[in-house]
Structures are given as structure tokens and as C-alpha cells.
Amino acid sequence: MADRHGRRPGRSGIRRVGAALSAVLACAALGACSGVQNGAVSADSGQEYPSGPVELIVGASAGGSTDLLARKVAEVLEGPLGATVTVLNKPGANGAVAAGELMNSAPDGQQFMLTSGSLMTITPHFVSPDEALSVDDVQLVTGVGREDYVLVANSAGGFASIADIVAAGRTINYGTSGVGTGGQLSQRLLFDRLGIQSADVPFEGGAPAVTALLGSQVDVASVQVLEAMPHIQSGAFVPIATFGEQRSPFLPDTPTATEQGHDVVVDQSRFVWVPKGTPEATVAKLAEALRTTFADPGYQDFIAQSYITADETDAATTAANLQADRERYGAAIKAAGITP
């Protein structure tokens, strides 16, 4: 394993069509064997960081919003970090499987993880303790961004505001992206406060929930802005409320739930962490490289187009925010008497 000359042949060479085919097989082998390679890499930890290719772990399958963000980060990060950055998908239990494995691996920064805040702030209130992550279990590196949830209705349904939903005077079926997600929590808290008859219909992720709403199988759904935006633009969906503290910069005309008189604040944050015990210099180097990444215009274009608001807080602030969110959600869940 190359420790000094850790840089692999640059990606630019791979972009050629002619070389692509051989690269395909090499990549396939690399992707498949990478789990094995890391054992070897981590053996010489404490040396110069990064020693060889690093892995950005995503606790979800490829194609999801965390995964896409991670891929963009990995692409840009290669320059400032001076190493190949590979995205490794380890789906399972909202990311708890991958997080558990990383927590017990060598603290050398060769593997780090991009995680959604809900795993630390919302999920713990709904699942057994070993499926959740605590701020104290990890070494935070940096915050990355925040995404808003937006409550949308099918435009055929006639709802345009929260008041319209209350005035309907019937049971409201709301679609969610699953148990323990921000989409579910935001709606449960809202409908609990409204005090009207409602039924929670969980789907396996945001896309099926959007599909169901497009077909008017449910009345409303709270999903991430990216998932709803194409349909808001085409006129199929009406945005009713966002759940951020402030209005979403991408939906400036949609009032927040708080503005409409219902104090429900739920959003999704994303952050990067390494195992506890990682040398301070390593964490600092990684944080610095990530800061350079966040300043890249290509990266900034990508997050704007994905409706992510930059929230690149340092490790201490990120930890404090996560802890505060967790307590806030916990209090709201308790006050509403919600059990899954």
C-alpha cells in the first residue's frame, strides 16, 4: 500500500473514453475490495495524513440525497486533500450500521462519514438506543448543510395553507418518508397541534411519498425541498408551509409553519465525523480540506441546485447544534405524547 506516494493516477486520465472500459473493471474491483484494503491502510496510522486513498462512508444506498452530496464532496475534496476519495455505500438502519462499524474502526481519518443529523436528533426518540447515534460517540469534523422540509399538497386537492387543511373538517392522510424521519416528525407535530383527525402513511423514502401525492393517494406530504421542487414548478404541488426557523431561500413566497401560527421547527442537517480518538492534526487537516471544498464554485452550484443551505459550522458549534436539536425534538415529542 502506497504511503508516501499515496496519490493514485488522477481521475482526469480516466475520463477518456478509450481508457474508461479498463477503468470500469478496475473501479469495480476497487469498490468491491475497498473494505479489505482498509485494514492494511490503517496499520500505519499516525503517519502523514492522508496515507493513501480515503473513503467517505455513506450509510444509505447510492442515489439518495446524502449519497449525492457525498459524491460531490468526494469529487471536489480530492484536490485539497491530495488523495483519492471514494464514496462507500453501507446502507442499513438509517446509517446506524455504517456508523457503528466506523466507530469501532481505526481512528486515523482514512475513513470518515457524512451523516444526516436526524440519526442523532430524531431517530433516537423512536428506536432502541443501539440504533441511534449520540454526539458523544463521535469526533465531529464540520457541519455541511441544512435542508428544509416543505409541506406540499396536490394542487387538485384545493389546499393552499394550513388554515385550509383545518377548514376541510375531515381526516387528513399524510404521507411520510418513514418512521423517525424529519418528514414524519414535522407532520406529526403539526397535526397534533392542529388537533384534527389525521392518519400517518409511511413510505420507504421521499420518492414514493411524492409519487403517492402525485396520484392523490394521500392529501399532503412533508418532504425535502429537492424532492418536491420539480412538482411545485410544474404546478402539480402547492407548497403550504416550510418547517425551518426562517423561510427557505428557495421558496421565498412560502410562509413557515411558525409564521402561520404553529410553532413546529424541523429541518435536516448534515455533518462529517471521524471515530473518537483520531489525532487532532488529522481532524484539523480534514476540516481544512473540507473548508476549501465548500469554497469551490462547482460545489456551491451543486448545493444551490440541490436546495441545500450551507451550514459549515466548526466541530464545537455543530456538536452544540445537534445536542440542542435533539433536546428540542425530544421535548416536542414528549409534549405531543407521540409514540411511534
Next chain:
Amino acid sequence: MDLGPVLDGFAVVLQPENLLYCLLGALVGMLIGVLPGLGPAATIAILLPITYGIEPVAAIIMLAGIFYGAQYGGTITSVLLRLPGEASSVVTVFDGYQMARQGRAGTALGIAAIGSFIGGTVSVVGLTLVAPLVAGVALSFGPPEYAVLALLGILLVSTIGTGGSVKCLVAAGVGLLLATVGRDSFTGTTRFTFDNLALADGLDFVPIAMGLFGLGEILYNLDARGRGPGEPLPVGRVYPGRRDLAQARGAFGRGSVIGFVLGVLPGGGAVLSSLVAYAVEKRRSRTPERFGRGAVEGVAGPETANNAAATSSFIPLLTLGIPANATMAIIFGALLLQGIVPGPTLVDQHPELFWGVVNSMYVGNVILLVLSLPLVGVFVRILRVRASILAPITALVTVFGAFTVQNSVFDVVLVIVFGFLGYLMKKSGFEPGPLVLAFVLGSLMETSVRQSLRIFGGDPTGFLTRPVSGGLLALTVALVVLLPLGKVLLARRRAAAGAGRPEAGGRVESEERR
């Protein structure tokens, strides 16, 4: 319909660079299709970084090529090694592998390639002409409709395989039970996970199928060899003859239509289409007893259907921005990384992308047919390899493939566990097919039924009063209960009268010339 953009789309495809990416995608797809476990979703995820530097149209043409190319390649291991890499090729195993054992592996692969070409092409024509219309219909399918479709699928499971239907139902029941493992998606409670986080999301299809079919078969063959000298499988004629093609002709047509229609439905469309296509062929056949013993239609129907479904699963993505399966989710991501948000406005905002990708599928299917027919002769040679060499390699590929899906060692352990179960099942005359298919459809049914009941406010009569689910339910009852009942009654009356040729429940079969 304005044909201008469609023709412009052909101009886009025929640019040499795009043609090259189409060829590259199809070729890579076919290769990874041959490696079980390494599915198109994983491959496309691995290749995403390569697409950053190329034009969006070329990138999506290549990724699409990988997806439908993998459907061609996936057949090869199903037929030769009894290793279905994806749920939609499980059905092909029954007759495909039997044909291989009878020395007709070449015929099976050839028929599958031709069927895939026809299914893919018919589906692209459908995609060109009626995509927006079909997408609208797909939206009227909500949880209640999926619940009924999944029920129909599970009931059809008992019609496949050669074992007795009681054994089929037992295996299907075990499959349904296995589908309950994991977190309850409604309450968050974990079921049968034994506090193991690796089980929190339930079991995955790939390790179960790889274990039950692939490893189980290897173990069984080892056992059988211990009791007598092993003989290499005979390899007969490589290409399908005129008689095979004539037999498969009807199956090609029906498979195309079934695949196109069911493939549009997000989630489970491809699996259902292959299952329904197989069941239709078996029901239609005058000699249903040939099925499971090497019937050409048993390969032609499902293979045509799953390719047609693969193509039509692009419809929800391209017209609505909804990814219909895991691979579509990654192609969605690829578009996003290229700065294009797929949605209802894609056709208007990026016509060159929409029609370029759609039209590349015509070219891609021709490329795949041209590639795969000559390769059939190469692939069947695998069967000439001695079992003492082939079996360990197959076992290795199986385990490796299962690992790559989720980069999980736990899945490798599962393959081994299910390998032993598969061996025991085969020894005692149980088919793994119904188990695997019921497993796939079981979670779809559970989720949809519970979602439906939430929507109905707990009132199960909602299934009957909704027009689409009510209609489907009536069809299910007709197909599964009334039709076989009618057949039995008719046969009895015939036997009593002692005259008339046996015919299936009053249906006309004579239009199919033989």
C-alpha cells in the same frame, strides 16, 4: 404528436461520440450482468465519477445502456449456473437451467437474447409514443392497487416449478415469513432481528437468491457426485432452431406487452412482469407439464417481459422525475450531478436529452443483440469446464457478488446459510423459486396493505370500492380461483362424456399456429 424533437433525438444518438458511449454502456452492462450480485445499481454508482467529465446526454446514454445491458447478461448465469442475479430473472431459472441440463443451453440463451431484443424494442416504441399517457395511469396505482398486485403475484408463485403445489405453498410461506424480518416500517419496532443491527433493514434479496439457487445447487451436485461419477453437461446446438422460434413467437409478443405495462409501476414492476409472463405462458400452453422441465416459452416469456419492463421503468423517471427502482434512483442522481433536475418539465426543457436517451435505446438493443448472439457460443463453453473447477469458481463469484451489494460481510454469511438451506430443500424436493419470489413480494404486500388500511381509516372494504383495486381483485379471483375450478369441472365433464379435446377453461388457443 410533433415528430421534430423525436427525429432530432436520432441526430443526437447518431453522433459518433454518443454511439460510442451507447456501445460502451451496453457492453459494460452485459459484462456486469454476467457477474451475479454486481448489479446495474452498484455498477452505475461506481461509474458515476467517470460521468462528471462528459456531456449529460452521453453520460445518461451510457448509464442507461448499462442498465438494460445488464438484463441481457443476467440471463446467462441464470441459465448456465442457476444463479439469478436479480429478482426479475428468478423465473428464467426454472426452464432455462433445465434446458441447459438437456444440452440446449445455447437455445435458451439465444431465445432469451432475441426475446430481450423484441421486448426492449417494443417497449421503446411504447415509450416514444405513449410515455406521458402511461405515466398518468401509473399514478392512479396507489397502495391498494399494489396490495392486490402483490397478492396476485404471490398466488401465481404456486404455479411455477415442478414440485407439488403443496410444497410450493410451503416454500412460499417460508418466503413470506422471511420478509417479516427487520424493522417494522410503521412503528419502528424491530422484528426477529435478535438485536443484530445488520438485520434491522431485513434480509436482502441477493444473498437469499444466491444461496438458495447458486450455492445450494453446487452443494447438491457435490453430494450427487459423491454417489456416482459426475458427467459434464452436454452442449448441443448453439443456436435456436426454427421450431424453437415458432414455439416462442407468441411468448415474445405477450411478454413485451406484459413487461411494458407492469414495468411502468414503480417498485416491484419488473419482478411481477416476469412472474405474470411465465404464468400466462404456462396457463396458455396446451402442454403445461413441460414447464419447469425445459419449455422454450418459459424462457422466452419472462426474458422478454423483464427487458420490456426495464425499458418502461424509464417512463416514470423521464416524465415525472420519479425513480421506479434502485438503478433509476442512481440515474436520477447522475442527472442531478450534471445540473439537471428530472421532473415533469424535462421533455420541454431538455428535449435533446429526453429523446437522445430514448432513441439511444433503439440503437442499444440492436447493439446488444449483435453482441450477444455470437457470444452465446462462447458462454455455453463454460458448461464444458469440469465441475471440480467450475464449482469453486461459481462459489467464489457468488460470495464476492453478495458482498459487493452492500459491502457487508454479514451478507456473505447469509449466502452460506441459505446455501445449506437450498441444498436441503433440493434434497427434499422443495423449489427455492416460490420462496424467493414470495419473499420479494411479501414486503411489498405487507407495506401496501398497511398503507391502504391507514388511508381507508381501517376499513378493508376500501379495496373493493376503489375502481382499479376492485377490478384487479375481481381479475385475481377469476384467474386464481374460477379459472382452475372451471378447468377441473370441464375436464370432469369431458371425462364423463369421453369426447372433445382438452381446452383451457373455454379460452381459444388455436390462433397460435404451430
